Amino acid sequence: MIVHQYLLWAKTVSEAERARGLGLLAGLYARGELRGAERLGFEAALPVLAQDPFAPARLALVEALCRQPGLPEDLAQLLAGLDGEPGLIMLARSPVLNDCDLVEFAEAGDEPRRAAIAARAHLTAPVAAALAEIAGEEACLSLVTNPGVDLPGFSLGRIVARHGQAAALREVLLARRDLPANVHQALIRAVANALSVFVVERGRRAAGTEAGGETAPAAAAEGTGERPGIAMIGRSAPDLRAFAAGLKQRGELTPAVALRALLAGHMRMFLEMAAELTGLPTDRVAALAADRSGDAFRLLYDRIGLPCGAYIAFRSALQLVQKEAYLDDEDAAAGLQKRIAEAALQQYARLGEPAGRNPVVALLERWRHEAPLDPRTATLAA
Structure with a gap:
């Protein structure tokens, strides 16, 4: 041979x-x-x-x-x-x-x-x-x-939230003609934040600041309680994961909580909640949620143990945030909750499911008229 x-x-x-x-x-x-x-x-x-x-x-x-x-x-x-x-x-x-x-x-x-x-020449959304x-x-x-x-909108927002301080990446993103307005604004804020850090640092050097003194990044973030870059772009993932873990430990991490977070446009919070509920890494949950066919998300949905009657609501919300450049919880658009709820309600209406027969429809009707949810509060439950 x-x-x-x-x-x-x-x-x-x-x-x-x-x-x-x-x-x-x-x-x-x-x-x-x-x-x-x-x-x-x-x-x-x-x-x-x-x-x-x-x-x-x-x-x-x-x-x-x-x-x-x-x-x-x-x-x-x-x-x-x-x-x-x-x-x-x-x-x-x-x-x-x-x-x-x-x-x-x-x-x-x-x-x-x-x-x-x-x-790779062809790279899928997951x-x-x-x-x-x-x-x-x-x-x-x-x-x-x-x-x-195939880059989902919420993943583009995630890249900006994690690496918006990187000049090379900002330059490439700002040159894109298809860049959504909210991503453009977040990048401009990141540029402004980087410039402010630079100005403060130059000023301290000119004033002869001692090497052991307060650093420029800390000064730039003074009063915000956040790290530079994160303060202007989005919340840090460890904080959100710790918050989701705390809800789970207190027995408050329920399907209604996860649905409320997603319907309010807080995709990052939903991913951390799903990771806590399933035991999967957050990146694996994001990959399942990014599948545009819905088949992979169905597996995730069943593993979380979400109720059958809420699947359409979750799927409708995901289809919307897959298109939009989601920019973490602080940057969720004010009207996103209403648009997601309306999209889900339209899907239920096609199936002829009234609020009296499906409690999820009643929740969507109520949430459509409420202000967007603050993911840092403990009032997540329906």
Whole structure:
């Protein structure tokens, strides 16, 4: 068999020749020139071949296979897990890796891996949402500059909330013609905040401030109780997660609470509540909620244990915030609660469900006329 012959030959040649030979062998597989037992033999030997100690040999192997749609999924996962450039190439190019694979690699990986995933030619909303929750500035920059990404509105807002202080990312976002008005305003506030920090710091240096004195970022945030950047853009995730955890500990984290948070447009609060209720990481919850087909969210919905009669309300709310650039709780638009409630009520009306038969409809009718909810208060329950 050709694979056996290669293994015998590889022991007698230089590393450079072995790398070239491995690339040629993988190319035969990718082009379908290995058939039957030879193809199966190559797949069986691939875990060994992928551990070649010569880095260019591993790279040649991956370059030949990274675009191969017929590669078994477990082997694609194996190659994507390789260290260095070979693994990054597989993450960036392999059509075999599905959304679950990519989210798992993003969770477990470092920033170069996340940036490779963010640069894929076609990136779905669930993967983009997961990256928006955990990726650093470099990967998020790749995400917002990738023309092939399906980026949900609330995930765009999440990127701004987490990295609005990054000048390079602000510059790219402000150059986008499709940038929603509320995102543009948040970025302008971030620029103003960065300038104020710069001015204060220059002033302190000019005045000869001692090195051990109050820092410029602390001075810029004085009176706000928030960290610089966060004060002008949105609340920090740990605070919201701690708040959701506190509600759960007190037995107050109910389906009605989660529904109220989402219907009020507080997507970030809803994600943290769902993470507490399911035990899943927040980025995984965001990925499930970003699925535009609704199938993945249905799994999340059932895992949370939400009532059947409220599904339409949740789904209607998600469809709206998937389109809008949600900017965390402080930046929720005043009219968002009313628009979400009206969209959900229209869905219930098509099904002929009056308020008397479905209590969720009655709640929507009431919430449509109320002021938006403050997520920091304990009056979340219906």
